[in-house]
Amino acid sequence: MSAEPGDVASVPSAIKLVHGACPLDCPDGCSWTVTVDGDEPVKLAGRKDHPFTAGALCVKVGQYLEQTRSPSRLLNPKRRVGPKGSGKFEDVEWSTAIDMITDQFEHAIERWGGESIWPYQGTGNLGYIQGLQGKSGRRLWNAIGASRHDMTICSIAGQEGLAQSTGTSLGIDPESLAASQLVLMWGVNTVTSGHHLWKFVQQARRHGAWIVAIDPIRTRTVKLADEHIAPRPGTDAHLILGLIHELVAREAVDVDYLESMTNGWPDFRGRLPEFAPTAIEKTTGVPASVITRLAARIASSPPVGIRAGMGLQRHAGGGNVLRLLACLSAATGDWGRYGGGVSYSTDGYFGLNRAALDRDDLQTRPVRGLSMTRLGDTLNDPNLSPPVKVLFVYGANPVASAPGQANVIRGLSREDLFTVVVDHFQTDTCDYADIVLPATMQTEHLDIHDGYGHMYIAWNEPAAAPAGQSLSTTEIFRRIAAGLRLREPCLYDSDFDIARQLMDSTHPSLAGITVQSLREQGWQRLNYPDEFVPFADGFRTASGKFEFPTSADFSAQVAAETSGSDARYPLSLLATASHYTLNSTFLNNELLAGKSSGTAVTLSPADADSRGIAAGCRVRVFNSRGEFSTCAEISDAVPPGVVAMTKGSWLKIVGGPTVNATVEERDADLGGGAVFHDNNVDVALLDRKDIDD
Known part of the structure; x- marks a missing residue:
């Protein structure tokens, strides 16, 4: 293929600095610089001029260049020569691998229809071109009518919970926690899982803020907080309701805000008496005195900023927990203050041209969705129609990461299932594949990134040639499309073309940001105010107001938290x-x-x-x-x-x-x-x- 702007081949061999970004599943989405000596990346460093990265990379990503040079890295396409699970493969040419894959695709489509193909994508890369954020490969999957991959493993329950009250899963700018007078680090170990946020928490502390870590375990973050509250796992909803109960008892709710900006408060308030601190102490394991003391702090410390972690919603009542956290910020009126409200994810503030990226218009009819966290159940379901006959795994290692491990392995061991895995190393999931394809790593391909824990986007320029015979995911999909003899032109768009289409948007968040400016600068802040209050002018609900839960089964929703005991x-x-x-x-x-x-x-x-x-x-x-x-x-x-x-x-x-x-x-x-x-x-x-x- 012809060289695109940004290809390493177009850059003279010399010492140079290359803009890039971390692709990994972390809210911090760091911007980095790669120092390249000749053709070899020799140093990786966080961008010092980036307000969030601030020159620091985590201990994990500090090893990224070493990981790209690992002797165990996959460098050639492989096909299985032993039983599934044996991990025995032989090298093949790319043409052979693509022929085998397209033959299986064509057979599955002809016999069972496109939905018999499941593109199983994970969070191994969060890029908009190569990875999950842009749902890389979606154009191809739409064109052949494959099943839709439902991304349920990470944050979906919390997103749905927040959206029921605010109309969106988006929350406050995490940097605004620096302006909070009370910071609740709820179910998040940010020092381990996104450590760049901690400097903004420290700024709040220097201004007199009190830092409370709410977590069943004494984590690294807990050790740095001012106070630790340890509810029993699965009882967070009870604790939240106990706090709101106490705010009502203290007449510390924001009556004006509740009347002007919310719906359903009277009914919601009427359900609070059963959640008095003395009543929920036994359930949560948190002494009533601790609950009342925290409620007093909340009442006297506006604005209250809440950082909620993804682990908080990975249980039966997880969606409801995030919804109730949003309710706590509504009761205090903190959604209307800079430094107040809930920070869960900023994913979605980037107003990209999603329609041009996805090309859902290529679908000839609606297709079914398959949940990634029900992989084992789905592969082993004898009544599924059509059955899954081809599994294409990329950016994921479900044998290690999906629930029901034995069931997942049982499904992957099916002799009638053709499995392709795209990866950097021979993972547990690769061992069950029929074809393994070597993928480029972040320093070897073009991409655009944001962070789901900040308000910046970044350009990732390739800094090295692909290792061995590895290819980018986009190039793999282009070759599969060619092997299937598909004629839709967009299936062959170059990475740079995709970048242009992605950024071709009139959304206000991209005002003043272009492909050229982003590539030249490496990163840019999305076009939101520095002191951004997301719902200052109303919520994204149909009513324009915050919606408290008012359903008759409210108590049952709360009880769902502990349904797995x-x-x-x-x-x-x-x-x-x-x-x-x-x-x-x-x-x-x-x-x-x-x-x-x-x-x-x-x-x-x-x-x-x-x-x-x-x-x-x-x-x-x-x-x-x-x-x-x-x-x-x-x-x-x-x-x-x-x-x-x-x-x-x-x-x-x-x-x-x-x-x-x-x-x-x-x-x-x-x-x-x-x-x-x-x-x-x-x-x-x-x-x-x-x-x-």
């Missing part, structure tokens, strides 16, 4: 983000994996003692869905009744099932979200025979 398994298992790895990315990096506690499970001293477990012992973690074995750590960082570990481990690295073997394939209350944190287990000491076996 099981008395047979008394410990609530939380699988949280690692400080040194990201989901299942970097698990094969020896330096980063060596710094992490790996797959160890942490128990409280009381729970360990009652089970005869000492630190370092091998233990079995189990429930009715599955089990895995690991080492035990003992710490009062987790309270009795809770056990914790990090997520994302590879089976081939730990030598067996991982935490998702115990997680149920079940939907949250809204949006079909995942319920990773509705996971009750027990832990038992492994005897010597078990270890030897």
Whole structure:
């Protein structure tokens, strides 16, 4: 293909600085600079002039160049030569791989229709051209009528919950927390999962703000906060309602704001008496005195800024929790103040030309949606019509990351399922593929990024030639389209053409921002005011007002939080983000994996003692869905009744099932979200025979 502007081939060989951006699943969406010596990237650094990145990269991304040069990186297309799951492959030419893929596509479409093909995309790359934000490949999938991939694994329940009250999942600019007088870090370990926000929290503290971390576990963020409140997992809705109850009792709600900017408050208020702090103390595990003290702080400290984490909504009542957090900000009137309100995601503030990017007009008819968190159930459903016959996985490692691990493996082991995996390394999911395709990494392709935790966009210029025979996802889709002999011109658009189409928008957020200006500067702030109050002029609901929940089953919605509990398994298992790895990315990096506690499970001293477990012992973690074995750590960082570990481990690295073997394939209350944190287990000491076996 002809060289596009920005291709490395068009740049003279010399020491140069190349603008780029981190592609990984993190709200910070960092802007970086790659120093290139000749043809070799030799240094990666955060952009010092970027207000959010401020020159710093996380410990994970600090290893990104080393990851691109890893000797275990996939460099050639491969086809399976052993049984599924064996990981045995042989190298093939790209032409052979594309022929095999297009033959399978054509057969599936002819026999079962386009919906028998499932494009399974994950969060491994959040780019608008190569990755999830732009739903890379959607044009191709629309053209062949493939099933729609429903992205349910991450934040959907919370998005739906917020939208029910505000009309959108968008919230406040996270930087505005610097102006808060009280900051509630609710269910978020930002020091590990998006550490750049912490400097704005520190600014608020320097101005006198009090920082409260609300989390069942004593995380790195908790240790830096002024106060820690630890509700039992799955009881956040009760705690929120207890706080609103106390604000009403103190006559500390903003009556004028409630009357002018909201609907449904009288009915909502009428349901609060059952959530008095003394009534919910037993449910939440939070003493009534702590609840009343926090309510007093909220009443006396406007504006109150709330940073809500994604893990907060990964349980049965997760959507409702985010909706109720929005209600707390409405009751205090903080949605109307700079520095007040809820920060959950800024995803969507970028007013791109989505229609031109997606080309949904290529669909000849509506297609079904398939939920990524129900992968095992879907692949194994004998009544699914049409069945899934081709699975195309990119930016994802579902064997390690999806719920119901054994069920996922069972589905991927089907002999009648043709699976293609596009990746950088031979992951657990690759082992079950028929074809594995090597993908370029971030320093090797063109992309545009935003961050779902800030208000900036960034240009990613390729800084090196693709390693080996690796191709960008866009080039892979172009080759598949050619192999299928598809004639739609947009399927062959270059990356630079896609960038132009993406930015060809009249949306106010892009005023003054062009492809040229973005490429020259590397990053630009979206065109929103510095002191941006998103709902100052009304909400995005049909009424233009904030909508309190008024349904008759309000109490049942709250009760849904704990619907996943099981008395047979008394410990609530939380699988949280690692400080040194990201989901299942970097698990094969020896330096980063060596710094992490790996797959160890942490128990409280009381729970360990009652089970005869000492630190370092091998233990079995189990429930009715599955089990895995690991080492035990003992710490009062987790309270009795809770056990914790990090997520994302590879089976081939730990030598067996991982935490998702115990997680149920079940939907949250809204949006079909995942319920990773509705996971009750027990832990038992492994005897010597078990270890030897």
